[in-house]
Amino acid sequence: MPRVSFAPPSLCLALPPLLDRLLPSLPPTVRDVDVPPLFRERFIRAGYRPVGLSWRCYVLSLFQIHNETLNVWSHLLAAVGVVMRFLVFAVLQGGGILGFRLQGPEGQGFSVDVSSLPLVLYVLSAITYLSCSAAAHLLQSHSEQAHYSLFFLDYVGVAVYQYGSALALCLYSSDTAWTQSMLGHVFLPAAALLAWLSCTACCCAKLRFQRPYPLHRKLCQVVPMGVAYLLDISPVAHRLLTCSWTSSSALPLHFLQVLLFLLSAFFFSCPIPERFSPGSFDIVGHGHQLFHILLSLCTLAQQEALFHDFLWRRPALVREFGEQHLLLACASFPCLTLCCTMTALIMRRRAQAQLMKVQR
Template identity: 30%
Template sequence: MIGGRHKNLIASSGKTNNVLDCEDGITVSLKEPKGMRLWEKLKYQLVEYHSLPGYLRDNEFILGYYRSEWPLKQVFLSMFSIHNETLNVWTHLIGFFLFLFLTIYTAVRAPMVVDFNSLQHLPKMIRSADLHKIHSELLNCMPSLPNMPDLLKFKNELRTSVTSLDFSSMSGWKVMELLSKCLPEQFSHANKSENHVLNGVKYEMVDVMAPLVVHPITRWPFFAFLGGAMFCLLASSTCHLLACHSQRLSYIMLRVDYAGIAALIATSFYPPVYYSFMCNPFFCFLYLGFITLLGIATIAFSLLPFFQKPEFRSYRASLFFAMGLSGVAPIIHKLILHKNQPEALQTTGYEILMGILYGLGALIYATRIPERWRPGKFDIAGHSHQLFHVLVVAGAYTHYRDGLVYLKWRDLKGC
């Protein structure tokens, strides 16, 4: 007490200070900046689960460290502070920047996919090849072929290109195209024998050089997947950051988040379906149309108000899981159609791993493991939604590697 026993305490506020008038005639002056700082600290404290408004109550096993109805400025700044959504924000925000980098890298550095490991013995084979005999054979079927100096120039360029791994400016592309057109039966793998020699050039060299005649296929299905992944990751990160601001913003952001998940699953089908069935347009458009319509229907369903309620958590997970499970049909069809292609098995392995990662993430999300075992112990780190985020990024990256195999396969072999 100040100056004895108090019966009444009246606080009056001004622009410059706060004044406390006591019954005993003692006045205590508090400077406003200190009082305001104390108020700010109290106002933006983290709260416990039972203090949350109903729309923010989603996981009763996470007991504390919640932000509740903060102003937008403090909400944005909270991405650099510790609370139970910090890792949810950053796991997918880092994932977004990872896929942004992969998109730029793929567009700039990998316009054509060539297995350079198979070219390690190419310089030696070029030196041992008799280009005069190749030229003579080509002249027999195509008299308009450029003169021998051009072939010698091609030989020198090929040596330089193998050393620098840069095939973008080789004049020899035209020569290799003429080889494939002029000598189709010799370039056919079906007629290859181990000891057969084509005019002094071993088939080993032909097998290595022929794939260099690359006609890059369209990249839009691959970039559609990368776009879907980036949209999903950025939408999720933004949702976890902003949903605590108000009920209306939470309503909007949750629907954007669900739309992002549906977009990721739908666009994940595009590279496998398009590149597996690009030579079978009927099945290509059938599978692409089906998954696109399913994705649109899922997004529309997620806009319904009841869809975001906590009691529908398992239904949300099951819907997205079923959407992903629909990819089993085109994968089996691909294996039947391309059973003799090693790329079919390789891509299927990636797709199975991706499905396991996504499925495990959905299971953890729906069951809320491990926080349901020890409520309050995983509030900051290690709860189910954070594990779900990590598995989504891992699954999406696995699918990116899968897409690179498809690009290499179709670039080199076409239909």
């Protein structure tokens, strides 16, 4: 009688080692004294990932509990929310919102929907800053060079979002009195310049100052971004101060996004509540996490307000601003992105040279 073997197939035997190679067990988190000073945060005592692991380990740490987990997930989920809400809005409006649409009796060829291009660029800018921020916080512990490079990328995303917001707010959320004012005439060039200055100042402050960071390092970051925000929000502030909030469904949403931004700026500037109880908010509840969550909510509220303003301004947008002016304004968006990217690459090279000098 032939023997019957119940041994598992060789594939089953090979599967666990294969999974171990694809999904390695992640090392436990460590305390602040176990990582170089560059990776430490004030009043955060534990929850750090070891430095020098493989890139795969940091990617998989997306599913690990550490002191950056909420920073990453808050912006990842917000990016998904921005995309999904925009797609729903585009479908509900019957298409033609994506910047291009079919034309002609047989549906052949494309025509540019100039009035919707600023909205598309705004959504793209929001996805850019949220994704860059999530990538920076997820991967920055790989090495000192990666830390600098990724946060320079993060600052590029912030600058791109600043200008994307300014472009959309200028074209959709402004009223005639503001548009015809002196500020309205110089708004977009000034917004582009301040966005680039914010990126440059943040990169320089990151590279120039070492831990423990002095107060003027934070000022180098906050002041340019604060001035840029005051300019960027001026179309909305003018309407909030001069119009009845019942006249537009967007105005309460604009007020909400301003409030959320101010709260997020507070937690970005002040390490609260961890300052009052170091080590108690390492994983959940420290100031930078609150900053991320509030800024994500601010972005979602701002996007919703812009949808309302877009429907309000779209019929007369081309007539009021002119097609060439709209195209030129939209063309400035990739120009700013390129300038900020070049700045970050220059700063990355300087960081690399600085690290090599220290190692010698």
